Structure formats: C-alpha cells, structure tokens
Amino acid sequence: MKQMTYAEAIRDGMRVEMKRDPNVLLYGEDVGIFGGCFGVTAGLFEEFGPERVIDTPISETAIAGSAVGAAAAGLRPIAEIMFIDFMGVCMDEILNQAAKMRYMFGGKAKLPMVVRTPCGAGMSAAAQHSQSLEAWFTHIPGLKVVMPSTPADGKGLMAAAIRDDNPVIFIEHKQLLAVPGEVPEGEYVVPLGKADVKREGSDVTIIAWSWMVQKALAAAEALAAEGISAEILDPRTLVPLDKEAILKSVGKTNKLVIVHEAVKTGGFGAEIAALVCEEGFDLLDAPIKRVTAPDTPIPFAPVLEGAYLPNEEKIIKAVHDLF
Amino acid sequence: MSKVGIIANPASGKDIRRLVAYGTVFDNQEKVNIVRRVLLALAATGVEEVIYMPDYFGIVPRAADGIGSRHRLSMDIVSADIELTGTQEDSYRAALELNRYGVGCIITLGGDGTNRMVAKGCGEIPLLPISTGTNNVFPEMIEGTSAGLAAGVVARGLACKPPAIHPTKKLVIYKNGIPVDIALIDAVILKDTFVGSRAVWDAERIRQVVVTRGEAHNIGISSIAGVLEPVGVMEERGLVMEVDQGEANLLAPIAPGLVEPLRVKDYRRIELNEEIKVTDVPCLIALDGEREIEVREGDEVKIKLTFDGPRVIDMRTALREAALRGCFRGDAVAKHVRRLKEEV
Amino acid sequence: MKLTKEQLLGFYKTMTTIRAFEMKAAELFAAGQLPGFVHLYAGEEAVATGVCANLEQKDFITSTHRGHGHLIAKGGKIDLMMAELFGRSTGYCKGKGGSMHIADVDLGILGANGIVGAGQPIATGAALACKYKKNGAVVVCFFGDGASNRGTFHESLNMASIWRLPVVYVAENNMWGISNNQKNHMNVADIADRAGAYGIPGVAVDGNDVIAVYEAAAEAIKRARSGDGPSLIECKTWRHRGHFEGDPAIYKDPKEQEAWLKKDPIPRLAAKIIELKYASRAELDKIEADAEAEIEAAVKFAQASPIPSPEDVFTDVYAE
Numbered sequence: 001m002k003q004m005t006y007a008e009a010i011r012d013g014m015r016v017e018m019k020r021d022p023n024v025l026l027y028g029e030d031v032g033i034f035g036g037c038f039g040v041t042a043g044l045f046e047e048f049g050p051e052r053v054i055d056t057p058i059s060e061t062a063i064a065g066s067a068v069g070a071a072a073a074g075l076r077p078i079a080e081i082m083f084i085d086f087m088g089v090c091m092d093e094i095l096n097q098a099a100k101m102r103y104m105f106g107g108k109a110k111l112p113m114v115v116r117t118p119c120g121a122g123m124s125a126a127a128q129h130s131q132s133l134e135a136w137f138t139h140i141p142g143l144k145v146v147m148p149s150t151p152a153d154g155k156g157l158m159a160a161a162i163r164d165d166n167p168v169i170f171i172e173h174k175q176l177l178a179v180p181g182e183v184p185e186g187e188y189v190v191p192l193g194k195a196d197v198k199r200e201g202s203d204v205t206i207i208a209w210s211w212m213v214q215k216a217l218a219a220a221e222a223l224a225a226e227g228i229s230a231e232i233l234d235p236r237t238l239v240p241l242d243k244e245a246i247l248k249s250v251g252k253t254n255k256l257v258i259v260h261e262a263v264k265t266g267g268f269g270a271e272i273a274a275l276v277c278e279e280g281f282d283l284l285d286a287p288i289k290r291v292t293a294p295d296t297p298i299p300f301a302p303v304l305e306g307a308y309l310p311n312e313e314k315i316i317k318a319v320h321d322l323f
Numbered sequence: 324m325s326k327v328g329i330i331a332n333p334a335s336g337k338d339i340r341r342l343v344a345y346g347t348v349f350d351n352q353e354k355v356n357i358v359r360r361v362l363l364a365l366a367a368t369g370v371e372e373v374i375y376m377p378d379y380f381g382i383v384p385r386a387a388d389g390i391g392s393r394h395r396l397s398m399d400i401v402s403a404d405i406e407l408t409g410t411q412e413d414s415y416r417a418a419l420e421l422n423r424y425g426v427g428c429i430i431t432l433g434g435d436g437t438n439r440m441v442a443k444g445c446g447e448i449p450l451l452p453i454s455t456g457t458n459n460v461f462p463e464m465i466e467g468t469s470a471g472l473a474a475g476v477v478a479r480g481l482a483c484k485p486p487a488i489h490p491t492k493k494l495v496i497y498k499n500g501i502p503v504d505i506a507l508i509d510a511v512i513l514k515d516t517f518v519g520s521r522a523v524w525d526a527e528r529i530r531q532v533v534v535t536r537g538e539a540h541n542i543g544i545s546s547i548a549g550v551l552e553p554v555g556v557m558e559e560r561g562l563v564m565e566v567d568q569g570e571a572n573l574l575a576p577i578a579p580g581l582v583e584p585l586r587v588k589d590y591r592r593i594e595l596n597e598e599i600k601v602t603d604v605p606c607l608i609a610l611d612g613e614r615e616i617e618v619r620e621g622d623e624v625k626i627k628l629t630f631d632g633p634r635v636i637d638m639r640t641a642l643r644e645a646a647l648r649g650c651f652r653g654d655a656v657a658k659h660v661r662r663l664k665e666e667v
Numbered sequence: 668m669k670l671t672k673e674q675l676l677g678f679y680k681t682m683t684t685i686r687a688f689e690m691k692a693a694e695l696f697a698a699g700q701l702p703g704f705v706h707l708y709a710g711e712e713a714v715a716t717g718v719c720a721n722l723e724q725k726d727f728i729t730s731t732h733r734g735h736g737h738l739i740a741k742g743g744k745i746d747l748m749m750a751e752l753f754g755r756s757t758g759y760c761k762g763k764g765g766s767m768h769i770a771d772v773d774l775g776i777l778g779a780n781g782i783v784g785a786g787q788p789i790a791t792g793a794a795l796a797c798k799y800k801k802n803g804a805v806v807v808c809f810f811g812d813g814a815s816n817r818g819t820f821h822e823s824l825n826m827a828s829i830w831r832l833p834v835v836y837v838a839e840n841n842m843w844g845i846s847n848n849q850k851n852h853m854n855v856a857d858i859a860d861r862a863g864a865y866g867i868p869g870v871a872v873d874g875n876d877v878i879a880v881y882e883a884a885a886e887a888i889k890r891a892r893s894g895d896g897p898s899l900i901e902c903k904t905w906r907h908r909g910h911f912e913g914d915p916a917i918y919k920d921p922k923e924q925e926a927w928l929k930k931d932p933i934p935r936l937a938a939k940i941i942e943l944k945y946a947s948r949a950e951l952d953k954i955e956a957d958a959e960a961e962i963e964a965a966v967k968f969a970q971a972s973p974i975p976s977p978e979d980v981f982t983d984v985y986a987e
Contacts (some may be wrong), residue, residue, distance in 0.1 A: 025799065051799065057829065062822035065788020066795055069806075072777050073727060073796035096782050097789060104768035105778060106760035107983030141984050165986035334871065337859045341868035342886040342898055348869045350860035380856035409903075516943065517670060519882040619942075 028080025368475025813844025874902025
C-alpha cells in the first residue's frame with residue numbers, strides 16, 4: 001500500500017495498464033506536457049512519449065469519434081474530455097457510435113475504449129463547468145458508467161475500465177482529486193459492477209457515489225453520535241449496477257436515502273429508488289428519500305453554489321425525516 | 324461600345340497533380356477575388372459591357388455581387404448564352420459565343436488546358452490569360468487589377484498593335500488526315516491507354532514531346548525543351564524530342580516541385596508548317612498537360628507546327644503604351660470622375 | 668497509368684454487381700419485402716469500385732447510409748448483406764442493424780452509418796490505430812457532399828492533417844443532401860477546395876469515370892501508405908434514384924437527371940472495354956447476368972434464412 005491522492009491513483013491505474021499493454025494510449029486536450037487541465041495525466045507524456053500520450057486540438061467530436069475508430073481498429077484508447085460539460089459536443093460519438101456499434105453489428109465488433117472526464121461543482125466554475133451528467137450515460141445501453149469515490153477505487157476501476165472490451169465513461173470528481181488514501185501498488189483491478197460498503201451500519205442505508213460518498217460518511221459520523229447507525233453503500237459503477245448489494249443493504253436497514261450531486265429530475269437516484277420499489281418494496285419501512293441538487297443550472301457565487309450543493313446537513317435532515 | 328469577355332474555369336487547379344506533385348489547390352473563392360479586381364479595373368478604363376462564361380460556381384456573378392456599394396460598377400455584366408456541360412467544352416463554347424458578340428478581348432482564368440479550349444473558339448479576339456492552373460506556360464501569374472486595366476485599354480482600342488498584342492504558335496493534331504485538336508504549348512506522346520484523371524506527371528510514360536516553345540523557367544513538359552534548346556514565344560520554330568528509359572541525361576521541372584531526371588535520346592528543331600508523324604501507336608497524346616487523344620492500332624497521327632495560335636495581350640506592354648498615350652491622365656480622368664458622380 | 672484487361676473486367680464485375688444488388692433491393696422494397704428503408708447507390712458505383720480496387724484486406728473503410736456499394740467493393744459478402752436487408756438471423760448483423768449498419772470488421776469494413784458525417788472521426792481514429800501499430804494499413808472514409816458540412820468533417824481533416832494519419836477522405840459529391848442541392852448547402856462548388864484549409868492535397872475527379880477515380884485513389888492511398896498523410900478526393904457523381912426508396916425526387920430537374928443518366932458509369936466502362944477489345948458485348952452481358960444470378964442466389968439464401976428469435980433482442984449489447 002502506498003499513500004496517493006485520487007488523481008495520482010487514477011494516473012497510476014493508467015500508467016500500470018499502459019506498461020502492461022502497448023495498445024493502450026491516452027489522448028485529449030492538454031494531456032501531454034501540460035499534464036491535463038487538473039494534472040491527472042502529469043508525467044505520463046514524459047514516461048510514455050508523444051506517440052502514446054497525445055495532445056489533441058480542441059475537437060471533442062473528433063476525440064471521442066476517433067477513439068471509437070481506434071478501438072474498432074484494435075487499440076485501447078483512453079480519451080479525455082476536459083469537463084463532463086463538454087460531452088454535449090461529442091454526444092453523437094458516444095450515443096450513436098460507441099454505445100451501439102457492437103449491437104448494430106450483431107455482436108461482431110468490440111470497442112475497448114475509456115472516456116475519462118471530470119464532473120462536479122464546488123469551485124465556482126458555474127453552469128458550464130460543474131455538472132454531474134452521469135444519468136445521461138446510464139440511459140444509453142452499450143455504455144458502462146464508472147464513478148470512483150476513493151483513490152484505491154480510482155486506480156482499480158481505471159484498470160478494469162481499460163481492460164473492459166466495452167466503451168466505459170469514467171467520471172472523476174474534481175473535488176476528490178487531492179484527497180489522499182491508501183492504494184495498492186502494481187497491478188490492481190476493482191471489477192466493474194461491484195458495489196462497496198464504505199461504512200457498515202444497521203439503521204439506514206445511504207447510497208451515494210463520487211464526492212457524495214465523503215458527504216455521506218461525514219453525515220454518518222454525526223448520525224452515529226445521535227445513535228443512528230448509517231450504512232454507506234457506494235455502487236462505484238452505475239452501469240453495471242450491483243443490484244444485489246443494494247437490496248441486501250436495504251434488507252438489513254429497511255430505510256433508504258439516496259444522495260447524488262446531479263439534479264433531481266431524471267437523476268440516477270430515481271432509477272435506484274425505482275429498482276428498490278420494484279424488487280424490494282417489502283424491505284422498506286419508510287419512503288425512500290433523495291438528497292440531490294435542485295432542478296436548476298449551477299450558480300457561480302460561492303454562497304449560491306453552497307446552497308445548490310447537497311451536503312452533510314441535508315443528508316442528516318433526510319435521515320431524520322425517516323425516524 | 325467597348326466589351327470585354329471573361330472565361331474563368333472553375334475546375335482548374337484541382338487535378339491529380341495536387342497528389343502526385345505539389346500543385347496549389349486553387350480554390351474558386353480566390354478566382355472570385357481575382358475577377359472582382361478585374362471588373363473594378365475594367366470599369367475604371369471605361370469598358371461598358373462584360374460578357375462572361377457562366378459556370379457551375381458562378382465566379383463572375385459572385386465577383387460582381389461582392390463589390391461594395393461604394394464601388395458600384397458602371398457597366399453591364401451579362402452571361403454568354405451557352406448551355407453548361409460542366410466540362411472543358413464550356414470554355415470552347417463560351418469562346419465561340421464571345422467571338423460572335425464581338426468583344427475586344429477575352430480575359431481567361433485557368434491553366435494551359437483552359438486556354439487551349441478557348442483558343443479553339445476565340446478566332447482573332449486577343450486573349451489576356453491569367454494563370455490559375457497548375458503547370459502553366461501560356462498564362463502568367465498576373466495581378467487581376469493590372470489584367471483588367473490592360474484588357475480595358477485594348478478593348479477601347481488604345482493599345483492594339485504588336486508588341487502589345489502578339490501572335491502565338493500552336494500545334495495541330497491530325498488523326499487519319501483530319502484536324503482533331505490543337506495544343507498551344509506541347510503535345511506529349513505517352514505509352515498509356517487511358518485518359519483517366521487527365522494529368523501528366525509520370526516521366527517514365529513519356530515517349531515523344533513536340534513543343535511550340537519552351538524555357539528553362541517553364542513548369543511542365545515543355546521545360547525539357549527549355550533545358551535542351553530554348554524556344555521563345557516569337558521564334559519561328561519548335562522542337563521535337565524523343566524520350567527513352569536509358570540513363571538520364573537531363574533534369575527538368577515537369578510538374579510543380581518535381582525536377583525529374585530524364586533521358587532525351589534525340590531532339591531536333593522543327594520548322595513552321597512541318598509535320599511530325601507519330602510512329603509509336605497505340606499511344607495516348609496529352610495536349611498542354613492533359614491526356615486527350617487515345618490513338619489506337621491503325622490510326623495515323625501527325626502533328627503540325629503553325630503560327631496560327633491565338634493572339635495574346637502582353638499586359639505590361641499594353642499598359643505602358645496606353646500610359647504613354649495619356650490614357651490615365653487629363654481628359655480621361657475628368658470623364659471618369661464625372662461618370663462616377665452621375666451614377667451616384 | 669497501367670491498367671490490365673483483368674483489372675478493367677474486375678471493375679465491370681464489381682460495378683454491375685453493385686447495380687444488380689441495388690436494383691434488386693429497389694424491387695424487393697417496392698414489393699414490401701424489406702423492412703425499414705434503403706438508400707441506393709445506383710449511379711455512384713464507379714467511386715466505391717475505383718477506390719476500393721486499391722485496398723487490401725487489412726485496410727479499413729467507413730461507409731455511409733448509402734453503403735451497399737462500398738461494402739461490395741471492399742469484399743463484403745452479398746448473401747450476408749441481403750439477409751441483413753431482410754432482417755434475418757444469418758445477416759451480417761443478425762438482423763440487428765439493417766441496411767444502414769452493415770459491417771464486416773474482419774474485412775476492415777467499420778460499418779455503414781446512419782448518422783451523416785459520423786464516419787469521418789471513426790476513420791480518423793482507425794487511421795491513428797494504423798499509424799500507431801505501424802501495420803502499413805490505410806483507411807478510406809466515404810461520405811457525401813452533405814456530410815462535408817458537418818463539424819465532424821472539419822475536426823477530422825484537421826486532426827488527420829496535424830497527425831499525418833494514413834487516411835483518404837473520399838467525398839462522393841452526388842450534388843444532393845436529401846433534397847437540398849449543393850448550390851444551396853455550401854458556398855463552394857468543389858469540396859476539394861476545402862482541403863487547402865487543412866494543408867492537405869485536394870483533388871476533384873470525374874466520379875463517373877472509374878479509371879479516373881482509380882488513378883486518383885491509387886496516388887492518394889500510396890501517399891497515405893508511405894506516411895505522407897491524408898488527402899481529400901472529391902468524386903463528382905449523381906444518384907440515379909431518390910434519397911431513399913420511395914422518395915419521388917421531385918426536387919430534381921428532369922433534364923439534369925437525363926443528362927446524368929447519359930453519364931452512367933457502367934455503360935461508359937463497357938464502351939471502353941469493347942473499344943479496347945478486352946471483351947465483347949456478349950461477354951460483358953455474361954458478367955452482368957452472372958452478377959444478377961449471384962444476387963438472386965443471395966435473395967434465395969435470405970428468404971430461406973431463419974428470422975431472429977425475440978430473445979435475441981437482449982444479446983450483443985455488451986462484450987463479455
């Protein structure tokens with residue numbers, strides 16, 4: 001084990017896989033000498049050279065679309081889209097090409113590609129640089145959607161995403177980049193589709209992912225002081241979703257709060273709530289609660305952004321409502 | 324009434340020599356820009372009507388359309404009445420039509436190939452060729468404004484004698500006794516079968532070259548003559564060269580950027596009205612850089628040099644002559660300014 | 668340029684096979700035997716044929732919604748294509764793709780595509796893979812005049828140019844983006860002109876002359892294969908039919924249509940072959956008849972093939 005930040009761990013995941021497989025290459029805007037807009041790819045250009053770590057023009061459509069072509073022609077590209085907010089620029093390439101090629105071709109193609117992109121608010125980057133758009137991608141069969149919350153998960157899920165033969169949207173959270181943690185050294189793979197209990201508890205299940213796992217853990221700590229034992233379940237990958245782990249935890253606590261940073265309407269929390277209602281209605285002792293951002297664009301001023309974001313207090317309040 | 328014709332070829336400057344050599348992609352917007360300057364200059368000289376070849380892009384109407392309201396043109400701009408084929412045939416038909424209209428001169432935008440087609444139909448009307456093609460010998464790279472001024476003074480009869488306007492040579496190609504085509508600069512006999520993408524660039528395919536002229540600064544097959552024994556525009560002779568595949572004995576710029584080693588086995592001068600027989604059939608004959616004539620087994624082909632090529636305006640001399648006659652001074656200026664004021 | 672008798676006859680076979688496939692598809696569609704819709708390549712055969720004759724199996728192509736011709740020219744199997752049009756489980760895509768999504772990755776066919784212009788970045792990426800793997804392969808990207816207005820065109824040609832990728836962009840300019848004439852949808856007459864903006868060669872050729880197409884493609888592909896980067900070839904052509912089967916093409920001027928039908932690439936090639944005495948009219952008729960028989964056999968194969976079972980909906984979403 002080694003202490004690494006979330007950003008370092010994701011980088012290490014890429015580095016180990018690039019060493020392991022010469023067909024892995026990384027490209028995107030400013031991922032080379034600049035090291036990526038958030039520094040996640042720092043040092044990879046120096047280590048692997050300009051053939052494998054490639055700066056692209058500001059051309060999201062061609063970045064995503066060429067990843068599809070490169071994957072179809074035998075590489076395992078990692079394409080970086082600088083902010084998840086820019087995914088709209090290359091949505092056809094994700095929606096109609098990457099996600100559907102295998103199915104449309106009757107299973108006779110595989111597209112091992114990863115699109116890395118940072119999400120999330122908290123730095124006054126306003127409405128076009130702060131969103132959490134994971135639900136978009138979960139609505140497109142053919143894609144896998146990964147959202148790590150810890151350094152170790154960041155590394156292990158990155159390795160799994162690279163090794164996977166399907167297009168994977170790998171969403172990193174900007175607020176987590178500098179968060180440190182223990183990370184296994186060398187090859188380390190966290191399988192896609194396996195949730196992780198980040199804190200065991202017995203009174204209420206709080207499902208959260210990405211940055212919200214930290215908020216939920218803090219809330220759980222405060223709730224414990226009041227005598228409420230909260231279990232924090234991190235699905236880690238939204239597609240594939242570890243339904244079994246969700247139902248198991250709800251079966252234990254009989255209460256469910258879902259926390260996500262994305263806006264409420266059409267958010268992935270609704271999907272989890274629907275799943276529990278359809279397949280685990282009898283497990284519930286209380287209505288399901290969702291703690292999310294409101295249905296507004298993301299504001300700029302710190303006080304407004306603070307009001308917008310889900311936080312520890314809002315989670316605690318939601319839990320209190322169940323008791 | 325002074326009239327000037329314009330034939331601007333929208334297809335010139337994009338053949339395969341962009342791939343096999345280093346030719347410029349000459350886009351049509353640039354041709355529009357050149358014609359715009361031509362039109363403004365023509366108007367300044369007092370030309371009253373411009374008749375142009377219509378084309379699939381609309382080079383001349385676009386040029387007129389893009390002129391700012393401050394520079395409104397004091398002349399009529401009308402399309403020649405021809406049916407478009409979208410092929411080089413259009414240039415020929417337009418030339419016939421402009422000849423019929425009785426224009427004072429024709430400005431062409433294109434390469435050697437374009438001017439060859441125009442020459443077939445323009446008769447005695449002098450040409451002012453602006454190069455927008457690839458490896459051009461016949462037209463020159465000249466500024467549109469200067470071309471427009473020179474064409475204007477010629478059309479108005481202010482410069483009409485040699486050397487401002489001079490004759491040129493041409494080659495007439497006879498197939499089985501019938502004249503089938505002409506070349507202004509060169510006829511190249513190739514060991515090819517197909518016209519295909521038209522251009523000539525592969526030195527290995529060349530067997531024989533006949534030129535009306537050739538200088539070492541030319542780009543194209545006629546440059547071979549230029550490095551062997553230069554032949555000037557006005558010299559009453561041509562040159563014929565036999566090319567084979569032995570060890571190279573000269574270097575010539577046969578396409579943009581391609582200065583190629585070649586072996587010329589034999590060459591000699593040819594006199595006016597001399598006929599050269601093409602012996603190596605079947606073959607393909609390229610005229611002014613474009614593969615044109617497929618010669619099959621049994622065809623009898625002859626190439627004859629004459630001085631009956633189109634008359635050509637020397638832009639520099641024409642303008643100098645007009646200037647010396649005071650065309651841009653005194654009364655002419657007062658008239659021009661008055662006309663512009665009346666229009667406003 | 669050297670072209671042998673065998674090559675010319677090969678072109679003729681490919682072009683007549685494409686034509687026969689398309690005419691049969693039109694007939695079957697009109698008879699209500701094909702689900703969905705089909706976009707036919709009739710009239711444009713010289714482009715796919717002349718270009719793909721320069722390709723090897725390891726090379727890639729990306730195609731379009733009007734893709735049958737590209738697939739046949741790149742070696743796609745007629746019976747599997749026809750079965751796909753019928754939506755049968757023996758089809759190229761097991762009935763999951765249909766006309767607009769036929770692919771054969773083993774033959775380097777990265778798919779027809781239902782999104783106009785989407786093939787351009789895919790081809791660019793495949794070319795990145797070829798360059799990276801140093802496998803000597805090249806990519807040909809087919810698209811139309813309409814797709815030349817997509818942002819994908821700009822981003823792809825720019826990216827391929829800066830990275831010197833082994834890709835040839837082939838603009839099949841049939842002068843129509845559905846019903847919108849080129850005159851109304853772009854302010855250039857020659858798509859080749861746009862190459863200058865990317866610092867790559869741009870060439871316009873007669874797309875109805877298979878020899879001219881072959882020759883230009885040969886040079887562009889040679890250039891790409893030897894590491895000299897991408898190029899753009901514009902092939903001027905004309906679609907004989909409507910945008911899709913069932914489109915009466917009221918927007919076409921009948922005189923213009925008639926003029927273009929006279930420039931049909933297949934009779935043009937036939938005339939050349941006969942003139943050169945490479946084959947007699949009767950021998951060419953035999954090639955055509957063989958092509959039609961092959962298509963008939965493909966139809967029989969398709970009709971005799973099983974339809975997919977409803978459970979097949981759920982497979983092939985993800986690779987395991």
